[in-house]
Amino acid sequence: MEMTGAEIFVRCLQEEGVDLIFGYPGGAVLHIYDALYKQDKVNHILVRHEQAAVHAAEGYAKSTQRPGVALVTSGPGATNAITGIADAYMDSVPLVVFTGQVPTSLIGNDAFQEVDTVGITRPCVKHNFLVKDVRDLAMTIKKAFYIATTGRPGPVVVDIPKDVTAARCVFDYPKSIKIRSYNPTVKGHTGQIRKAVELILQARQPVIYSGGGVILANASKSLTEFARLLGAPVTNTLMGLGAYPASDQQFVGMLGMHGTYEANMAMHHADVLIAIGARFDDRVTGNVDKFCPTARIVHVDVDPASISKNVKVDIPIVGGVDHVLKAMIKELEHAKAKPDQEALKAWWAQINEWRAMDCLKYDRNSELIKPQYVLETLWRETQGDAFVTSDVGQHQMWAAQFYRFDKPNRWINSGGLGTMGFGLPAAMGVQLAHPGETVVCVTGESSIQMCIQELSTCLQYGLPIKVITLNNRFMGMVRQWQEFFYQGRYSMSYMDALPDFQMLAEAYGHVGMRIEKPADVEGAIKEALAMKDRLVFMNFLTDQTENVYPMVPAGAGQNEMILL
Amino acid sequence: MRHIISILMENESGALSRVAGLFSARGYNIESLTVAPTDDPTLSRMTLVTRGSDEIIEQITKQLNKLIDVVKLMDLTEYAHIEREMMLVKIKVANSAAKDDVMRLTDIFRGRIIDVSIDSYVIELTGDSAKLDAFLGMASPFEVLEVVRSGVMGIARGDIALKM
Ligand SMILES: Cc1cc2nc3c(=O)[nH]c(=O)nc-3n(C[C@H](O)[C@H](O)[C@H](O)COP(=O)(O)OP(=O)(O)OC[C@H]3O[C@@H](n4cnc5c(N)ncnc54)[C@H](O)[C@@H]3O)c2cc1C
Ligand SMILES: Cc1ncc(C[n+]2csc(CCOP(=O)(O)OP(=O)(O)O)c2C)c(N)n1
Ligand SMILES: [Mg+2]
Numbered sequence: 272m273e274m275t276g277a278e279i280f281v282r283c284l285q286e287e288g289v290d291l292i293f294g295y296p297g298g299a300v301l302h303i304y305d306a307l308y309k310q311d312k313v314n315h316i317l318v319r320h321e322q323a324a325v326h327a328a329e330g331y332a333k334s335t336q337r338p339g340v341a342l343v344t345s346g347p348g349a350t351n352a353i354t355g356i357a358d359a360y361m362d363s364v365p366l367v368v369f370t371g372q373v374p375t376s377l378i379g380n381d382a383f384q385e386v387d388t389v390g391i392t393r394p395c396v397k398h399n400f401l402v403k404d405v406r407d408l409a410m411t412i413k414k415a416f417y418i419a420t421t422g423r424p425g426p427v428v429v430d431i432p433k434d435v436t437a438a439r440c441v442f443d444y445p446k447s448i449k450i451r452s453y454n455p456t457v458k459g460h461t462g463q464i465r466k467a468v469e470l471i472l473q474a475r476q477p478v479i480y481s482g483g484g485v486i487l488a489n490a491s492k493s494l495t496e497f498a499r500l501l502g503a504p505v506t507n508t509l510m511g512l513g514a515y516p517a518s519d520q521q522f523v524g525m526l527g528m529h530g531t532y533e534a535n536m537a538m539h540h541a542d543v544l545i546a547i548g549a550r551f552d553d554r555v556t557g558n559v560d561k562f563c564p565t566a567r568i569v570h571v572d573v574d575p576a577s578i579s580k581n582v583k584v585d586i587p588i589v590g591g592v593d594h595v596l597k598a599m600i601k602e603l604e605h606a607k608a609k610p611d612q613e614a615l616k617a618w619w620a621q622i623n624e625w626r627a628m629d630c631l632k633y634d635r636n637s638e639l640i641k642p643q644y645v646l647e648t649l650w651r652e653t654q655g656d657a658f659v660t661s662d663v664g665q666h667q668m669w670a671a672q673f674y675r676f677d678k679p680n681r682w683i684n685s686g687g688l689g690t691m692g693f694g695l696p697a698a699m700g701v702q703l704a705h706p707g708e709t710v711v712c713v714t715g716e717s718s719i720q721m722c723i724q725e726l727s728t729c730l731q732y733g734l735p736i737k738v739i740t741l742n743n744r745f746m747g748m749v750r751q752w753q754e755f756f757y758q759g760r761y762s763m764s765y766m767d768a769l770p771d772f773q774m775l776a777e778a779y780g781h782v783g784m785r786i787e788k789p790a791d792v793e794g795a796i797k798e799a800l801a802m803k804d805r806l807v808f809m810n811f812l813t814d815q816t817e818n819v820y821p822m823v824p825a826g827a828g829q830n831e832m833i834l835l
Numbered sequence: 836m837r838h839i840i841s842i843l844m845e846n847e848s849g850a851l852s853r854v855a856g857l858f859s860a861r862g863y864n865i866e867s868l869t870v871a872p873t874d875d876p877t878l879s880r881m882t883l884v885t886r887g888s889d890e891i892i893e894q895i896t897k898q899l900n901k902l903i904d905v906v907k908l909m910d911l912t913e914y915a916h917i918e919r920e921m922m923l924v925k926i927k928v929a930n931s932a933a934k935d936d937v938m939r940l941t942d943i944f945r946g947r948i949i950d951v952s953i954d955s956y957v958i959e960l961t962g963d964s965a966k967l968d969a970f971l972g973m974a975s976p977f978e979v980l981e982v983v984r985s986g987v988m989g990i991a992r993g994d995i996a997l998k999m
Binding site: 389390393394397398401418450451452453574575576579580583 | 844845849852853856860890893894897898900901903904905906999
């Protein structure tokens with residue numbers, strides 16, 4: 272049957288099983304919006320800014336393991352979406368972002384609301400397409416979903432000129448797809464896996480360093496099994512939190528710039544490092560010349576370009592985390608050699624000594640609300656089982672340190688790009704995907720203002736998100752660097768003229784709360800969590816001078832932490 | 836070290852800018868780049884000359900392979916290979932002495948004079964880049980009006996082939 276491009280677009284989404292998309296209309300996508308209007312399988316969530324549409328799609332994707340979908344118009348719609356697309360690219364989030372484009376006959380004419388979307392997005396997408404003929408539309412959409420969700424996931428942009436959405440052709444959705452130039456490796460090389468296991472079995476001081484790849488690969492079960500089999504300490508990157516249960520004895524906390532003392536010291540003294548789905552980011556390694564000086568390194572990653580990019584590794588294994596872990600588990604079970612238990616015992620004794628430093632300690636008797644205390648209380652009151660999104664700054668680090676995630680896909684934050692403004696729209700995507708669950712957005716008074724307009728979207732769709740604003744009246748993370756490295760010259764890091772957040776929340780139709788005393792923290796959180804059907808905006812006035820510890824200063828080695 | 840990378844890629848609009856963009860975004864340098872469709876019109880073959888340490892070249896080939904449009908690639912420098920570049924040079928030859936000298940020089944380099952005007956020659960020359968450089972060095976006493984170089988193309992010796 273012949274259909275218009277717009278109808279084909281909607282049918283393709285249905286075929287892909289997309290139930291929810293986030294977007295904002297405009298001239299170039301009006302045919303598509305009309306086609307969406309005439310059906311009820313694909314629900315469209317209207318955001319208030321295109322950046323939020325993409326972040327919401329990320330929240331949806333990160334919490335469900337399904338691709339997120341966004342739809343925006345040409346020109347300013349597309350440029351507003353860029354921050355979200357770049358964010359998804361850095362964190363390997365599977366997204367398909369559809370952008371409207373001016374009619375093909377006008378492309379290149381500086382037409383009204385024309386930008387070269389394919390050109391602008393090229394450096395921050397996994398791939399992008401411009402569809403010039405309606406007969407290519409269905410196949411292109413099929414390819415887009417396939418590319419976004421396989422191998423190392425990432426955002427794919429499909430730019431659709433307006434005339435293509437009006438043109439007609441027969442709809443035929445391809446059942447399967449093969450792209451001759453794109454064949455991600457899934458299975459790890461058997462020889463490499465065997466070599467890795469041999470090395471691991473000789474380890475006396477092993478460390479498992481696992482990252483976001485474990486979550487993306489849905490492999491936390493395999494990781495847990497693997498780690499238990501070895502009895503080795505496990506540390507997670509910021510993106511990997513929840514991939515290994517934080518309350519387990521073998522978990523030594525996050526590593527890196529604001530990682531725990533025990534995690535970073537264990538890394539520094541490891542003799543065998545098993546890196547799994549982690550990309551040796553500079554926030555993790557610190558000074559690469561001082562990184563893991565005594566370790567032989569095994570690295571499992573589906574993206575060959577992640578391997579030996581920043582740190583040269585000894586045994587690379589290109590493949591999917593889940594497949595490789597399962598294969599390694601099998602090898603380990605059949606191996607005659609066993610890890611040296613005496614050595615392991617001594618290693619743990621050393622780690623426990625580092626642990627005893629209690630590097631996350633803070634003043635519990637303060638007159639002021641300590642941000643750490645708010646997050647600890649939140650963790651307790653939600654039994655560690657909430658979905659937590661975050662913005663970027665000190666509050667993000669405290670959330671990572673003090674909310675102990677036992678399950679994957681519960682911690683949703685912006686790590687690679689570090690995008691202030693991510694938290695609230697991401698929480699919308701999470702809440703929409705998980706209607707009955709507790710979804711919390713941990714934010715700062717500066718970050719929240721970058722996408723605060725989304726409070727309106729939350730009202731429209733009745734999203735009972737709990738916004739926890741750790742309001743220190745500072746861009747705290749910036750202030751901390753200025754305190755440590757610029758002799759306290761607080762250049763532009765002060766958030767002057769803040770709105771009354773309680774009234775603001777109420778103006779948007781939500782519940783606002785202002786909490787000023789430590790004694791009120793627990794009660795307020797309980798009260799907010801009990802309001803199951805309302806968005807509650809909690810404005811915690813926290814200690815302005817609190818810093819995030821430990822800290823590996825820029826240029827230092829992982830063992831050179833600033834401690835409280 | 837200098838590397839010649841041959842790339843077989845989908846003959847799609849934008850494929851070239853993906854490669855060029857990759858190099859500028861990641862700070863790799865491109866010494867020369869040539870591209871044209873192959874005998875299979877759905878494929879283009881690109882030859883790229885770059886410089887870098889082993890680590891950088893490894894990243895370059897991995898990042899190129901990661902581009903969805905790249906079908907296959909090969910670092911020719913890892914194999915016995917042949918390298919060719921074409922050059923067109925326009926040289927001013929005001930008097931017959933100059934004409935003689937330039938003609939002789941062209942002969943020595945096995946070039947050809949492919950256009951003649953009253954006071955200039957256009958010379959066509961092929962060879963590896965060093966040979967073309969050498970010719971330009973020898974031509975420096977004359978007034979060189981214009982130089983056009985194709986960039987390097989390359990192919991492996993023997994039966995190794997970059998093919999689908
Ligand atoms: C203010 C701030 C402070 C920060 N401080 C820290 C810090 O202290 N510690 C810290 O860890 N981070 C910190 N970060 C985050 C940091 O910038 C990086 O985003 C993070 O370290 C990267 O995590 P990752 O290595 O797990 O990689 P990810 O970005 O999660 O990448 C995943 C890796 O897994 C691979 N992969 C994906 N899917 C698969 C699969 N199926 N199979 C195999 N491999 C797969 C990918 O190719 C990639 O290499 C901070 C960020 C901000 C904004
Ligand atoms: C869009 C954007 N602009 C600037 C920055 C740089 N930056 C990182 S943290 C931060 C301050 C965040 O302040 P706030 O949200 O109040 O959080 P706090 O650190 O105080 O907890 C800034 C400006 C950024 N990450 N993102
Ligand atoms: Mg702040």
